[in-house]
Amino acid sequence: MSAAILEIRGLTKRFGGLTAVDNMTFDVLQGEILGILGPNGAGKTTLFNLLTGFIRPGKGQAIFQQQDLTRLSPTQIVNLGVARTFQLCRPFVGMTVLENVMVPCYSPRGMATREAPSRRSMRMLEQVGLQHKAGIPAELLPYGDQRRLEIARALATDPKVLLLDEPFAGLGSSEIEPLSQLVQNLHQKHGLTIVIIEHKLRVFMQLVQRIVAMDFGAMIAVGDAQDIVRNPKVVEAYIGKSETDFAAA
Ligand SMILES: Nc1ncnc2c1ncn2[C@@H]1O[C@H](COP(=O)(O)OP(=O)(O)O)[C@@H](O)[C@H]1O
Numbered sequence: 001m002s003a004a005i006l007e008i009r010g011l012t013k014r015f016g017g018l019t020a021v022d023n024m025t026f027d028v029l030q031g032e033i034l035g036i037l038g039p040n041g042a043g044k045t046t047l048f049n050l051l052t053g054f055i056r057p058g059k060g061q062a063i064f065q066q067q068d069l070t071r072l073s074p075t076q077i078v079n080l081g082v083a084r085t086f087q088l089c090r091p092f093v094g095m096t097v098l099e100n101v102m103v104p105c106y107s108p109r110g111m112a113t114r115e116a117p118s119r120r121s122m123r124m125l126e127q128v129g130l131q132h133k134a135g136i137p138a139e140l141l142p143y144g145d146q147r148r149l150e151i152a153r154a155l156a157t158d159p160k161v162l163l164l165d166e167p168f169a170g171l172g173s174s175e176i177e178p179l180s181q182l183v184q185n186l187h188q189k190h191g192l193t194i195v196i197i198e199h200k201l202r203v204f205m206q207l208v209q210r211i212v213a214m215d216f217g218a219m220i221a222v223g224d225a226q227d228i229v230r231n232p233k234v235v236e237a238y239i240g241k242s243e244t245d246f247a248a249a
């Protein structure tokens, strides 16, 4: 059993009367791929926003290297080694694909690798399979490639923990498998700890080692994929919300 790299304790966020994240407590283990599963509106993105300093919790902590991430800024958190992607791709427009990755290469952790940003950014593009599109304006990339660009930009900051917010959303079935393979490669080759948000259970079956299932802001189950599929609370959450989602799971 690995040690915890990130300890989430009682994390709670309310928006007016709505509890978007409700007293969540779990560990992210060193070197694992952890899935965060939940229907739309379950609070998954809010959880990432709390872990990356975009919003502040009402209660709770997220401890990484003896520091509480919920008290730090997004920049401080990236500089500690926790990077994320966003559910909606937002490339820097008016810049090429390569330039988009060069920017985070100039981050303190990127520079600490002592690899020249021009060389490092190309290597990051190679890792995600976009090297042949380096010179294209980023906004002209097809959607699936923009997802890869997001991952390359996060990798450029040399993270220890990578948080991916629905990297498979909007992709066709033929694109999901190669991206899943890419995530697995990053994990195996670089020993990265990865947390992935997804609302379809099926995508997780081969990819993740453990799943934290959420509904209405709360953690309803934690376990391996096989446990989660059979968990009555998970089944109910899915059938309650959308039969098609569950069928897709
Ligand atoms: N900034 C905000 N202000 C008010 N409500 C919000 C805000 N962000 C998220 N919410 C609400 O919190 C709930 C969880 O949202 P979100 O974390 O985006 O869910 P998920 O990513 O699981 O689909 C939703 O009901 C959403 O409308």
Ligand SMILES: [Mg+2]
Pocket (backbone or CB within 6 Å): 044, 045, 046, 087
């Ligand atoms: Mg979301």
